[in-house]
Amino acid sequence: MHGRFWKNIGQGVGILALFVLVGLATVRLYERPFLVLGGATQRLPELDNREMCGWLGNDQVVTGIRDERALWSVSPELQEPQEIFDLRARIRHRTPTLPQLPEDEDGNYSSNRSNPFPSPDGRWLLYYEWSYHNQKRSFERWRLVHPDGTGTQLIPFPASVEFLFPHWLADSGGWIGTDSSSGPSYLTRINGTHITQTRLALPETAWNLKIVARGELLFAPNWRIQPQRIVYKSSSLSTPALVQKLSLRLPMGKPYLSGYEGGHSPFDFSRDGRFLIVRAYMPCSDNSFLAWFQGAIPSQDSGFIFWRIPRNGASPARLPLPGDVVDFSLSPDGKKILYWRNVPDSGAQAYLLTLPERNR
Numbered sequence: 541m542h543g544r545f546w547k548n549i550g551q552g553v554g555i556l557a558l559f560v561l562v563g564l565a566t567v568r569l570y571e572r573p574f575l576v577l578g579g580a581t582q583r584l585p586e587l588d589n590r591e592m593c594g595w596l597g598n599d600q601v602v603t604g605i606r607d608e609r610a611l612w613s614v615s616p617e618l619q620e621p622q623e624i625f626d627l628r629a630r631i632r633h634r635t636p637t638l639p640q641l642p643e644d645e646d647g648n649y650s651s652n653r654s655n656p657f658p659s660p661d662g663r664w665l666l667y668y669e670w671s672y673h674n675q676k677r678s679f680e681r682w683r684l685v686h687p688d689g690t691g692t693q694l695i696p697f698p699a700s701v702e703f704l705f706p707h708w709l710a711d712s713g714g715w716i717g718t719d720s721s722s723g724p725s726y727l728t729r730i731n732g733t734h735i736t737q738t739r740l741a742l743p744e745t746a747w748n749l750k751i752v753a754r755g756e757l758l759f760a761p762n763w764r765i766q767p768q769r770i771v772y773k774s775s776s777l778s779t780p781a782l783v784q785k786l787s788l789r790l791p792m793g794k795p796y797l798s799g800y801e802g803g804h805s806p807f808d809f810s811r812d813g814r815f816l817i818v819r820a821y822m823p824c825s826d827n828s829f830l831a832w833f834q835g836a837i838p839s840q841d842s843g844f845i846f847w848r849i850p851r852n853g854a855s856p857a858r859l860p861l862p863g864d865v866v867d868f869s870l871s872p873d874g875k876k877i878l879y880w881r882n883v884p885d886s887g888a889q890a891y892l893l894t895l896p897e898r899n900r
Contacts, residue, residue: 575857577848577857577859578895580893580894581860581894583890584891585889587601588890590888591603591605591867592869594657595658595869595872596687598871599627599662600625601627602635622655623635637689641671642671642673650672651669652671654703657708659708661711663686664685664687665684665687666706666715668682668683668703669681669682669683679696682717683695695735695737699739703719704719705717707746709751711753715728716740716742724740740780742757743780744773745759756774756775756776757774757776758809760772769789770789770807772787773785788816788851790818790820790849791856806820808868808870810870814850814851816849817849818846818849819844819845819865820845844865845858861877865881874895875894875895876894876895877892878890
């Protein structure tokens, strides 16, 4: 009796093992096909070991050198000089020389100026400036200036806050200034020399806010959810209190946020709002079963894959970016991706991927 029992158990285990092997082979043989977008990749040694401030239009970028003293800051400052680099002409030049900020009685700077925040249309550089005198803030303001140094406008903050982190509107007609915490947000609109400011009651923390076409507000996805699911929230400038919860499925891997506070973001929405670029963690294994089910398990053989996921439910596509990318940024028109690869003994090497017309 007992012998037959154990014999049946052994046969059951054998059959189960056979099914597992057949299943693995099936996954391997019938691996789900994904479109891989083409593109032309260009090496840009001029931008090696530089940090991105932002795109100044679609053919220029503003970069700087990270200040290591602020490495763990939520908003790390960049050392001067910041530079504007023309991607087509391969020419770089300094950002405008701005007036010196006030000093205190001891001759030390008590005032601060942020890195530049370039507008998507390439017409403006935006800074925030603030000063402390006698342990009190004496001013907080925006400085708006054209890249050639002309057209400077000083715009006082609409309220007394620590600072307002700016997020440009997709049409470059203004920006939303958000507090570093859950404080108030303000919409600043520019029309020539006419400036208007309006307080907004945003429904979400807006630190990783993205503003896309038609005034849609997209808030940072929630990564602490079931694997392969990207859940984010959407509202609009006209009705910010009305929030939609939206979901996109990641074909393979798991969204991954590298670094500590202020680390590089694993996603970027296109300015037209049509698709999302996301970086997913994957083991560099040729075993499809492991790649599918163990994408979130760190290992020395791991790497990243990049997906372009349409928001309308169309099929996602893989981007031809290598697995050792440490930072990336999508151009305002969605046609270019500037990225950096970590190379031992050389630091971060810069590359530009230009997508072909048929894939845009």
